[in-house]
Amino acid sequence: MTGTDREAFRLEGVTKRFGDFVALSDVSLRVDRGEMIGLIGPSGAGKTTLLRILAGMLQPSEGRTLVGGHMVAKLSRLELRAVRRATGFIHQSLDLVPELRVVSNVLAGRLGFGGLWEALRLLTWPRRDDLVEVHRCLERVALTEKMYERSSKLSGGQAQRVAIARVLFQDPTAILADEPVSAVDPARARDLLEILARINAETGKTIVVSLHAIDLARRHCGRLIGMREGRIFFDRKAEEVTDAELDRLYDLGGAVT
Template sequence: MSSITIRNLNKYYGALHVLRSLDLSIASGEGVVLLGANGCGKSTLMKCLNGLETPQSGSIVIDQNDVTTAKGLRLRSIRRDIGVVFQQFNLVENLTVFQNVLYGAMGQRRGGLLTVWNSLAPKDTREKAMHCLSRVRMADKASSRCRDLSGGQQQRVAIARMLMQSPKIILADEPVASLDPKAGIEVMDLLWEVVREHNMTVFCTLHQLDLAQNYADRIVGMKAGQIVFDSSNSSADKESLAQLYQGDTRVDGASSHENEYAAPNNRPAEIA
């Protein structure tokens, strides 16, 4: 059974054709890594999957819910089952680790921000936040300010925040791009451990061929807005993967739109 089904997806920014008749299916519980050069359309695809961008045509169905037609409360409901791991962490740096993880419960309870504020959060929510921090081995940093953490530690906190949602599907957009190689491997190890424990579906964009081959069940390659490679990890060869970064890799002018998910420095990213 497919967890994510994308059919004939087209996305334009004015005359710029960013996603070109794109088709892709991801099975429930599958770990898929999407590779491709900067500007090829990866981040735009991720934003369409989470309803942050609306394609001009085609469909995205996630667990039998059509994301492309959903709006308002319906879209928020779909997003509750989708956890997102950002490249830039999108933590509120002046707040504590514990407070940032509590934000992950915002979409799960009525009342929004007030129900997850430190002193007002229900006991079970506070206990779950500490459990999530323990799972990413950051419980001892619960009272620390996020600004005082290393990049790898901040990404662990972001994963704990994502776990607060109890999502079925994880979208991870370049989750280790801001980290040094050692911290990147540690974060990928942790992310994949969590995914396997809970039998989640994960769709992850990366640049690093070695990481893709170390973690993915399946590797998909994207070039200039199109899927040009789709293979099980065991069948993927480095020569074919390397060609994703050769020749005409970009959608012309895509750099102005292919930005990472972003939230202002002192506001939590949208999690609902």
């Protein structure tokens, strides 16, 4: 149960500073494979920074990041790319290329597997098998009819689902999602989280998702991590988190001692 082969991510004493601003201070954390974790807390608590460090997109100022047992700081460029291929990231800003069609944006999920040639191929004449796979991924987010639509024409919720389809096409072992539902209405938000939860249940992918909507987090995530001012405020099973704790987490006036 506690063997390192079950470990997806581990942070050891991680601190991240941007200039004078301390985004994370002394955070230690372990995420096992197949978990679905909700990351909650007020704005500026360091959720995005934490996710980006887990994804190997930021280097901590102090402490160590281990992904699948590998120390990120010790990886070569190629190894780092391999680690990133195995971790999918859904950004708050989605980061689709709006000038490209949906299909190209989904195909971009696998750019980590090839070089310049693959990129040219993606833009000009993608492989038939890949297109079929893209279709399947879009089906899982119920968006097949938009496959050849231009991404700039999508609504916020549709763009969000394309971002998920891109991660599905990438087929990573873990998915990190940064505020994936902040820009969509409550009904869409529920749909999206159900999609994520189903992926977690059906494929056993590790999922870490940062959320503002606490009720959604409690309903879909097995474990909740509350963050405040760059520190972990609580970290326990979703059903064990009390309302009083949540109130304290978001209570701006209350002293945190």
